[in-house]
Amino acid sequence: MDSEAARKQSEHLEREIETLGKASPGGETDRRIEELRGQLRQLQAELSGHASAWSRVQLARHPQRPQTLDYVKHLFQDFTEIHGDRTFGDDPALVAGMAWFHGRPVIVVGHQKGHDTTQKVQRNFGMPKPEGYRKALRVMQLAAKFRRPIFTFVDTPGAYPGIDSEERGQAEAIARNLREMARIAVPIVVTITGEGGSGGALAIAVGDRILMLENAVYSVISPEGCASITWRDSTKAEQAAEALKITALDLKPLGIVDEIVPEPPGGAHTDPQKAAQLLDPVLEQALRDLCQVPVNELLQNRYQKFRLMGQFFREAAAS
Amino acid sequence: MAWFRREKQRIQPSDSTHIRTEGLWTKCDGCRQIIWKKDLDANWNICPKCGYHFRLDARARLRLLLDEDHYTEHDAGVETTDPLQFVDLKPYQERLRSAQQATGLKDAVVTAEGKLAGQRVLVCAMEYSFIGGSMGCVVGEKITRAIERAAAGRLPLVIVSASGGARMMEGTVSLMQMAKISAALAQLDQAGVPFASILTDPTTGGVTASFAMLGDLNIAEPGALIGFAGPRVIEQTIRQKLPAGFQRAEFLLQHGMLDAVVPRLELKPFLARSLKFFTS
Ligand SMILES: [Zn+2]
Numbered sequence: 019m020d021s022e023a024a025r026k027q028s029e030h031l032e033r034e035i036e037t038l039g040k041a042s043p044g045g046e047t048d049r050r051i052e053e054l055r056g057q058l059r060q061l062q063a064e065l066s067g068h069a070s071a072w073s074r075v076q077l078a079r080h081p082q083r084p085q086t087l088d089y090v091k092h093l094f095q096d097f098t099e100i101h102g103d104r105t106f107g108d109d110p111a112l113v114a115g116m117a118w119f120h121g122r123p124v125i126v127v128g129h130q131k132g133h134d135t136t137q138k139v140q141r142n143f144g145m146p147k148p149e150g151y152r153k154a155l156r157v158m159q160l161a162a163k164f165r166r167p168i169f170t171f172v173d174t175p176g177a178y179p180g181i182d183s184e185e186r187g188q189a190e191a192i193a194r195n196l197r198e199m200a201r202i203a204v205p206i207v208v209t210i211t212g213e214g215g216s217g218g219a220l221a222i223a224v225g226d227r228i229l230m231l232e233n234a235v236y237s238v239i240s241p242e243g244c245a246s247i248t249w250r251d252s253t254k255a256e257q258a259a260e261a262l263k264i265t266a267l268d269l270k271p272l273g274i275v276d277e278i279v280p281e282p283p284g285g286a287h288t289d290p291q292k293a294a295q296l297l298d299p300v301l302e303q304a305l306r307d308l309c310q311v312p313v314n315e316l317l318q319n320r321y322q323k324f325r326l327m328g329q330f331f332r333e334a335a336a337s
Numbered sequence: 338m339a340w341f342r343r344e345k346q347r348i349q350p351s352d353s354t355h356i357r358t359e360g361l362w363t364k365c366d367g368c369r370q371i372i373w374k375k376d377l378d379a380n381w382n383i384c385p386k387c388g389y390h391f392r393l394d395a396r397a398r399l400r401l402l403l404d405e406d407h408y409t410e411h412d413a414g415v416e417t418t419d420p421l422q423f424v425d426l427k428p429y430q431e432r433l434r435s436a437q438q439a440t441g442l443k444d445a446v447v448t449a450e451g452k453l454a455g456q457r458v459l460v461c462a463m464e465y466s467f468i469g470g471s472m473g474c475v476v477g478e479k480i481t482r483a484i485e486r487a488a489a490g491r492l493p494l495v496i497v498s499a500s501g502g503a504r505m506m507e508g509t510v511s512l513m514q515m516a517k518i519s520a521a522l523a524q525l526d527q528a529g530v531p532f533a534s535i536l537t538d539p540t541t542g543g544v545t546a547s548f549a550m551l552g553d554l555n556i557a558e559p560g561a562l563i564g565f566a567g568p569r570v571i572e573q574t575i576r577q578k579l580p581a582g583f584q585r586a587e588f589l590l591q592h593g594m595l596d597a598v599v600p601r602l603e604l605k606p607f608l609a610r611s612l613k614f615f616t617s
């Protein structure tokens with residue numbers, strides 16, 4: 019749906035609400051009006067480019083939203099998945115492989131949540147365990163060895179919080195990725211495609227160019243988690259989503275995201291192939307730019323990029 | 338009230354080490370005996386009867402580790418400008434002000450240069466009583482500066498963690514501090530300057546999942562709660578009780594995540610030996 023179609027749709031909804039309003043009042047009619055008003059608000063918010071943070075959270079979590087393997091299918095050729103961390107196991111919540119992108123050999127790493135119930139269970143809802151992060155690092159170091167640029171796709175509720183994760187060092191695995199990704203000597207292009215869930219997202223999101231899809235979110239804690247801690251009420255998630263400033267539009271001015279990638283109207287799930295097509299030129303441009311930078315400079319720039327994140331302080335003379 | 342307190346502690350193990358002071362007396366969470374508060378103070382907050390380690394504040398930590406109580410503090414005046422203008426039940430700025438008044442600090446870490454058994458070192462000590470020792474842009478900046486100073490001056494670095502993780506009220510900005518500090522640690526690593534990470538009760542979330550686990554040596558105090566996810570989050574996720582001792586220092590040692598568990602009073606000599614080994 020383009021913006022013209024969206025405008026027509028919203029006019030249509032307004033008319034329908036008006037018509038229903040004139041009809042005899044009753045529970046069913048009132049419910050229907052409320053439902054239509056909801057759709058209308060959403061549509062109008064999107065038209066004005068100010069969709070609420072909470073509505074974007076819903077879009078970011080949509081089960082049909084394209085995931086790493088969907089982008090692989092639409093944007094990369096000859097993908098060969100490679101498995102395992104060479105230490106403990108293979109984590110299906112995080113996929114990695116070799117592929118070709120516009121004629122260039124590259125490495126792809128990304129979260130995979132799964133679209134239906136069977137897939138979601140098999141992929142642990144896209145929540146990696148330490149072996150997932152260790153696989154990611156192993157494959158990225160392979161990329162560095164053979165000078166293959168890296169694309170990562172970020173979409174996870176978070177790293178898995180379980181007994182086995184803790185036993186095998188979830189924190190250590192994430193920490194190591196953060197340190198090592200800072201010095202992997204090939205270009206890294208990061209795309210936040212869906213849910214950027216805290217440390218579990220960041221663990222594959224250190225790179226030279228940070229892209230973020232229009233309706234993706236990137237947060238230190240889930241809105242529900244924040245609401246239950248601060249308001250002691252998880253139903254305040256909508257409020258928390260606003261307060262946490264987690265949308266692409268919020269994060270670009272904070273210097274956390276370089277570029278916002280548009281999605282098909284209504285969200286990436288409405289047309290995954292179109293979503294991939296919109297992302298394609300942005301990835302290609304990022305790669306072209308980064309491949310021209312000498313490695314030393316690339317690493318220096320990467321350091322500076324993260325070094326400058328969070329310059330939100332003042333310095334009084336020490337008391 | 339006693340049964341209620343115990344119940345509460347069972348759910349919130351990370352809160353169980355608060356010193357409960359009835360005037361001059363305190364009840365030990367380790368042995369449940371009544372102890373003189375001044376005995377506890379004189380013993381670096383270790384129970385003189387059972388050796389239980391209470392939390393130690395950042396300034397006391399620096400006194401414990403640095404010679405003759407003498408150090409030069411760095412960046413003491415750095416304070417956050419509240420990047421999100423965050424408000425929940427009350428404004429973040431109000432929480433900051435009360436934490437600042439209660440601790441006398443601008444934020445949750447003190448960074449300093451001093452001598453440890455005669456050797457010049459940089460020490461960062463986190464303050465748990467400042468909004469749960471959480472890491473926002475000030476903690477991120479001060480620790481990064483300390484790491485850069487350590488690399489430039491080839492001075493060994495010691496970071497003492499005590500933190501619930503990234504600071505929610507600074508949102509994704511605080512998440513990025515994990516990457517910022519870890520990138521600086523990559524440079525320190527490259528420079529071959531030693532970094533000892535001391536994990537104290539509690540060290541969880543984004544602090545564990547960044548610098549606290551990246552030491553050349555990862556050393557914990559006995560009984561310290563250390564993990565990525567908090568125990569309550571895990572319990573809610575897996576819907577079962579956690580095994581006894583789960584996420585305690587001794588558990589991590591057993592699972593290969595720590596180099597050593599070192600009692601507080603042995604920490605300084607342990608560090609002195611280790612840093613000398615790496616630098617001589
Ligand atoms: Zn005791």
